[in-house]
Amino acid sequence: MSHKPSEPCVLSIDIGTSSIRSCLIDATGDIADNTLFAIEHSPTTTPDGGSELDPEEAFTKVCAVIDKSLSAAREYSVLPAAVAMTSFWHSLMGIDHRGKAITPVYLWADTRSAPYVDQLRSEASVDETYKRNGCPLHSSYWPSKLLWLRDSRPELYSQVDKWLSFAEYVQLRFTGELRCAHGMASGTGIYLQREMSWDPFWIDLLDLRENSLPRLTSLREPLGYLRVSDFPWKDLAGIPWYPAVGDGACSNIGSGAFDSSKVAINFGTSGAIRIVVDQYLEPPYGLWLYRIDKDRLLFGGALSNAGNIYEWLTETLRISHEQAEQCLLTIQKVKPGLVFEPYLAGERSPRWRPDATGTIRGLRLDTKPEDIFKAGMLGVLYEFAKVHDMLDNSLGSDDRVTLLSGGAIIKSQALRKALSEVLRRPTMICLEEEPSARGAALLVLEAIGAVKELKDAPTRLVAP
Template identity: 30%
Template sequence: MTRTDGRLLALDLGTSSARALVLSAADASPVPGALARHKITPTYGGDGSAVLELHEYVEGLLGCLDELQQGGHLEAIEAIVLSTQWHSVVALDSHGDALTPVITWADTRSVDLDLGSSFDEQAFHARTGSWLHRLYWTRRIPWLLSETSPASFAGLPDLVIERLTGERVTSVSVASGTGTLNLATGEYDEEALTIAGVKADVLPPIVPTGWTGHLSAEYARRWPGLVGVPVHPPTGDGAASNVGTGAYDSSTAAVTVGTSAAVRVVHPIDNAPELPWDLWRYRVDDKRAVTGMAFSAAGNMHAWLTGVLRLEHDEPTTVQIGESRVIAVPFQAGTRPPATVPGGSGVYFGLSFDDTAETLLAASLQGISLEVDRGLRKLDALFGHELSVVLGGGGIDASAWWRRCLTATFARPTDVCAEPEVGCRGAAAVALGLSPEPGGEHLTPNPADVNRVAALRPRYEQLRDMAVQASAL
């Protein structure tokens, strides 16, 4: 990573927490003790709602900056960068006030769209990198228009930027997560807007990667050390995580494991390979895209199982990788688009009375690893070679067994990102043009583990197909 002096303030707009932390500008590593966190608890409803309270979220984030200020950490800050959850939306009235909570990616409410036989969803997907799925604004906005009378729409990061700087703008990265961006032009897609039933002027203007804002007078008085410090456009957390792990070109895939999991490749937007139907594509910045596949079960599965089974240890150390007779298909939270498996579809096959809590945990981590491997192999085929792999994220950092399991399942060496704060690190790298390296251990797959997983894979695929079919009944 290119060395610079000073420090950076990173804001991380997650679904389970809003955080502010100070990074060294030399390598984007966290400054010890300079972290403040506000816990976020989404509200879930029987109607499919999954929302965040906007005022509480933003005030909690601002409180994190107050905490850093009190600790003397908001001095010598050179830039403010943001890593943010993708896909959120808020309906706003004519004064810019919120009519709804923050609607998150997990919210299942939307409208079904019947666009007739003339609509070419394959071409739409190739152009926008998205599908007509409830995750995206193409189906969220028509639903919001039917429920209330909004004058405009914005995502959570757009409203955070507006609160800090007084300007409501969005980045090409955040806009790509709405499903309304033309990936090639970096502007809103006309057909997507027509489907959503809106004009571009009711959405936040898209600013270039080099845009910067500055804190409004109110916050300049509140945090005097940040006066004049440039605020950079936010980066979607998936794109930021790739860059933050050191996977920022088309030779390397990043596998990140947090609450959910994903496998992605960053590559130039110009001359990008044709997008297969079952992969998505978003933007990193003005010149780069990120193509990949996401999975709904990962760290959330690990946390659920260790709690339900009351495991004393968080790792299945008594079970060899690929050894378990039990097959776990990790569809507890359903699947991401374009697949349509609903939540509540997770299954275990082959249970017997001699199985233990560790058996179930090992089977679940193995099932998640096999799901990620499906995405990795599709990316290998897309880019025409076996990709190098970097592992990163909180789940990776927390489990040595899972790191070895993923490495054996991929049947290739992996590098581990030593820095768990991959999203903030990546947002800093995107904003400042840095090139981070993984910096962690290098793992070589154990041949015996590889052989056991290879023998397990056909049975897993067969049982997975059965689970998909059963979910449709």
């Protein structure tokens, strides 16, 4: 769909684990023609479970996509009214007193701290921390990562002046301001969801200092302005930069699931099921609760195995895309007795077992690659249905519309059909090309008064 931007519009930056993207989005929620740019990247993984990004390499790529988007935007003679940003949740890195990165960016998928989860369980009440922090003790979050770094790399740990996510590091580099929006902080595991503050229990237990964490801020409060002496974009001089919002929250907003009438499922490399709620609730074990802002929270579950299992199955079994589509169309007809537990990337919701592994049961001499593919993908889809059921049980209703989004969902009609069948719920497909970038832009447009209500920017939805 062709779209030329109108003022006001926002430069929206989306920092993901597989790519970094930017584009110009106006108050209609549409991306301006030719302003979307992306640079792929991939984490460095290690045999012991490491998953890292180099902060300087990633920051250079952020600068590169911004440069391309602004160059394209100049053709319209339209300047962005603000800068929005969304980034992956749960990352952790350390900087020294000069703001220089002295650690890699440790991503949620880094499981090297998994052995320290048991130690935390002996020192902290699992139930109480879940209630306070809205998430379980797990290697995805900061407590176990910080404990691992303190014990295994004490010299490095002592040199860190501030602990932050990559999103705050990017903001610091651009604006000179080190602040963290409540929404980003709420995904760390050391944030008090009710009180909206850092949790003193973890500060004490992990030997942190009060000032070793960023100052918390509202997503409606601009961080400041670009340090134009350090960057070449005169277009952004005097343009306010707003704090980063977690990619899951932005994906919900951008796909049209901005209130409790809709559940959003994202099927990407990993997966998630999320719903926006307007009041605090205690998540049952298996799910989590994060914040978007003071008045909106995000309730849901995360799955470590989704599109990555599709890729592994097709590559390992040497199944073509065409064969995979045919298998998905008849996915319910799995060979009797063949069961594939798809925990190749460990497990988050609902049991939060980072050490979980994939298993196949029921192999026979007549088992074909297509049979294993069906069993594997059915195992993935059943995990989505399991978490969706937990969400409905917690909220006391199952009459919501479920919105499906993600590149795999848009590209594969067979996957859409299979997921809808397994969920046994009314579904709609979100056709928005960049839901996370769109959500970040809409939240900032709302903050500056350009969008009165999020529903004013209609979302493109179709039946599966």
